Amino acid sequence: MKFTLSRLRPYGSPGLIRRIVAVYVGLGILWILSSNYLPRFFYEDSTQQARLEIVFDILLVILSSFALAWFVGRFFRALNAQQDEFYRMIRDVGSARGSDFFATLVRSLSEIAGADYAFVARFSDESERRVRTVAAFGHGQLLENFEFELEGTPCGIAVKQGRELVVDQLRQFFPMDHLAEQLDVDSYVGIALTDCSGKVHGVMAVTGKGPLQKQRLAEAMLELFAVRAAAALEGMLSREAVDYLSLYDSLTGLPNRRMFAEQLAPILVQARKHSEIRAVLFLDLDRFKNINDSLGHAIGDLLLKAVATRLTRSLRHGDLIARLGGDEFMILLQGLTNKQDAAKIAVKVLDSLRPPFKIQGHDLHVASSIGIAISPEDGDDVDTLLKNADTAMNRAKEMGRNNYQFFAVEMSDVSITRLGLENDLRKALERQELVLYYQPQYFMDSERINGVEALLRWNHPKRGMIPPGDFIPMAEETGLIVPIGSWVLRTACEQCMAWQHAGLAPIRVAVNLSARQFHQQDLPDVVAGILQETGIDPECLELEITESILMQNMETTVDQLVRLMSLGVKISIDDFGTGYSSLNYLKRFPLHALKIDRSFVKDIGEDSDDTSIVSAVIALAHTLSLEVVAEGVETEAQRQFLRDQNCDRYQGFLMSRPVPAERIREMLVERSAADCEVAANV
Numbered sequence: 001m002k003f004t005l006s007r008l009r010p011y012g013s014p015g016l017i018r019r020i021v022a023v024y025v026g027l028g029i030l031w032i033l034s035s036n037y038l039p040r041f042f043y044e045d046s047t048q049q050a051r052l053e054i055v056f057d058i059l060l061v062i063l064s065s066f067a068l069a070w071f072v073g074r075f076f077r078a079l080n081a082q083q084d085e086f087y088r089m090i091r092d093v094g095s096a097r098g099s100d101f102f103a104t105l106v107r108s109l110s111e112i113a114g115a116d117y118a119f120v121a122r123f124s125d126e127s128e129r130r131v132r133t134v135a136a137f138g139h140g141q142l143l144e145n146f147e148f149e150l151e152g153t154p155c156g157i158a159v160k161q162g163r164e165l166v167v168d169q170l171r172q173f174f175p176m177d178h179l180a181e182q183l184d185v186d187s188y189v190g191i192a193l194t195d196c197s198g199k200v201h202g203v204m205a206v207t208g209k210g211p212l213q214k215q216r217l218a219e220a221m222l223e224l225f226a227v228r229a230a231a232a233l234e235g236m237l238s239r240e241a242v243d244y245l246s247l248y249d250s251l252t253g254l255p256n257r258r259m260f261a262e263q264l265a266p267i268l269v270q271a272r273k274h275s276e277i278r279a280v281l282f283l284d285l286d287r288f289k290n291i292n293d294s295l296g297h298a299i300g301d302l303l304l305k306a307v308a309t310r311l312t313r314s315l316r317h318g319d320l321i322a323r324l325g326g327d328e329f330m331i332l333l334q335g336l337t338n339k340q341d342a343a344k345i346a347v348k349v350l351d352s353l354r355p356p357f358k359i360q361g362h363d364l365h366v367a368s369s370i371g372i373a374i375s376p377e378d379g380d381d382v383d384t385l386l387k388n389a390d391t392a393m394n395r396a397k398e399m400g401r402n403n404y405q406f407f408a409v410e411m412s413d414v415s416i417t418r419l420g421l422e423n424d425l426r427k428a429l430e431r432q433e434l435v436l437y438y439q440p441q442y443f444m445d446s447e448r449i450n451g452v453e454a455l456l457r458w459n460h461p462k463r464g465m466i467p468p469g470d471f472i473p474m475a476e477e478t479g480l481i482v483p484i485g486s487w488v489l490r491t492a493c494e495q496c497m498a499w500q501h502a503g504l505a506p507i508r509v510a511v512n513l514s515a516r517q518f519h520q521q522d523l524p525d526v527v528a529g530i531l532q533e534t535g536i537d538p539e540c541l542e543l544e545i546t547e548s549i550l551m552q553n554m555e556t557t558v559d560q561l562v563r564l565m566s567l568g569v570k571i572s573i574d575d576f577g578t579g580y581s582s583l584n585y586l587k588r589f590p591l592h593a594l595k596i597d598r599s600f601v602k603d604i605g606e607d608s609d610d611t612s613i614v615s616a617v618i619a620l621a622h623t624l625s626l627e628v629v630a631e632g633v634e635t636e637a638q639r640q641f642l643r644d645q646n647c648d649r650y651q652g653f654l655m656s657r658p659v660p661a662e663r664i665r666e667m668l669v670e671r672s673a674a675d676c677e678v679a680a681n682v
């Protein structure tokens with residue numbers, strides 16, 4: 001009965017050697033006694049007796065030589081046979097590669113040990129309590145892989161101790177070993193598979209009913225191949241990790257584009273055969289970049305994970321969801337009876353993202369734009385469907401975000417024309433097709449124009465007046481925004497001076513700076529040059545940067561702002577409230593004013609959250625000595641509310657849309673005439 005934590009055990013047990021010596025001594029004594037007494041029994045003559053004794057002695061030598069020769073020959077033959085078998089196996093296993101390696105190893109182990117079963121298993125769960133075989137051999141054939149609990153098994157002990165273990169009467173020592181019971185085995189030799197760094201990756205074992213015929217060889221083989229098997233398991237894990245990374249998104253664990261496309265292709269073929277419809281939804285989070293820029297990538301990542309979870313929950317079993325990268329997700333809907341089913345699910349998906357995400361103390365509001373392409377009508381192959389869903393998603397963004405759009409053929413014309421538009425934009429500056437409109441800003445209490453915001457328009461020769469939202473992103477992507485932005489700055493300053501030269505009182509002009517423009521190293525020099533060339537008072541120039549620009553790379557942003565402020569210009573934060581920056585951060589920047597985004601102003605009186613945000617922003621901005629400008633004021637009620645909250649300035653369609661410079665001149669003239677009238681009447 002053995003249960004040992006063993007190193008390799010030597011050939012020939014002491015008991016066997018004792019038995020061989022005892023037999024030899026017994027036979028030797030019998031022989032000596034016989035050779036002494038038998039000659040006396042046959043002959044009386046002492047010479048004859050002596051001769052017979054010599055014959056006996058010679059016979060003893062001859063017989064024992066034969067016995068020795070037979071014994072030693074048999075011993076060496078057995079050793080050679082084992083050695084041959086051992087080398088054959090080493091060759092077989094040594095030359096096996098890839099997935100063949102484990103299969104060859106378990107087959108050889110089982111054969112050489114004369115064991116009923118041999119297997120190699122690796123951990124199948126993170127807590128390393130279970131293992132799953134990567135190859136198993138039993139009763140002359142490879143078996144299906146199986147999994148078992150390590151607790152209460154010799155494999156469990158081998159893994160825990162990180163070494164080799166030999167067990168006889170297995171089921172007596174391990175009554176809870178269900179695998180041993182199932183396989184009906186009671187002898188075991190196993191070894192932990194430990195790599196060079198000492199990490200255990202799994203276990204390798206042979207086991208059988210009754211004592212193993214060649215246990216010694218089995219032990220040697222296990223020890224010999226343990227390191228290679230551990231390395232192969234490690235390699236297998238790394239390959240799986242690489243495969244996983246090439247097919248899954250490591251952040252959310254969802255399939256990636258490649259995996260999605262691979263899964264989608266056969267589904268589309270099936271759908272074609274059975275004339276069924278499928279829908280692909282392309283989902284892009286609205287303003288995710290703002291969150292990433294203002295709160296950092298760590299929070300952005302947590303948000304993406306939470307979004308992935310909500311999306312998965314909102315879908316049915318059988319629908320596929322993938323993350324394409326960034327804030328883009330792709331969904332395949334199956335089992336639809338008509339197009340409207342896809343629309344209903346798109347609404348469900350939009351709704352699922354509506355409640356705020358609570359992430360590290362922030363309440364993050366996320367909306368998304370969804371493009372829907374239906375197979376087969378919008379394409380029956382993967383590439384076409386994905387492209388068309390993407391196009392529809394872009395349309396959803398253009399339609400004001402937080403909505404879904406079905407693909408329509410005309411949309412692809414739009415993307416083709418985009419290319420043409422890009423080429424046109426390159427020439428727009430030299431062809432003098434860009435124009436500035438100005439929207440007046442008013443003091444809250446006096447209704448006097450206090451300044452204007454310069455807003456860019458593109459007077460396209462064929463398409464007419466194009467709003468900035470339709471070409472500024474393109475200008476930003478292509479870098480054209482830098483020369484365009486400088487032109488806007490110069491033109492706005494020149495215009496401001498032109499009004500003054502026309503005899504009007506100086507007013508402030510606000511100019512938008514895009515992210516790319518703001519991060520140009522030489523921006524302060526460009527602004528300084530324009531101030532000097534146009535002769536405008538720096539106090540009259542207000543530069544508007546968005547909240548998300550402010551939150552990107554804070555140190556360089558502060559540097560750039562300080563350099564701009566030192567020129568004497570004012571700086572305000574545009575679209576405030578959309579970028580999740582904390583008002584606390586604002587203390588760090590040399591700012592002059594905050595502009596409350598028009599999406600909050602729009603909901604004043606209608607959405608209590610937005611109304612309280614507006615009040616809170618005004619109050620807090622004042623405590624930081626910042627002016628507050630409300631944009632997008634469209635109703636008298638909104639203006640009244642803002643006035644009650646002591647907002648400083650406002651602009652909006654209530655007073656005036658953006659208008660050409662000439663109209664502003666007229667408005668300023670009318671205003672000063674009205675002011676004179678009031679003064680005369682007083």
Ligand SMILES: Nc1nc2c(ncn2[C@@H]2O[C@@H]3COP(=O)(O)O[C@H]4[C@@H](O)[C@H](n5cnc6c(=O)[nH]c(N)nc65)O[C@@H]4COP(=O)(O)O[C@H]3[C@H]2O)c(=O)[nH]1
Nearest residue numbers: 455456467468469488512513514632633634651652653658
């Ligand atoms: N619904 C509504 N809208 C109102 C109201 N009052 C003003 N608006 C619109 O709100 C936008 C205000 O500009 P913004 O927030 O700086 O947003 C601007 C700004 O971010 C960008 N932009 C415009 N001109 C320039 C420019 O010269 N350079 C850069 N970098 N961006 C510019 O394009 C955005 C859109 O400009 P616009 O289409 O001119 O749209 C303008 C204006 O027409 C209102 O009462 N109701």
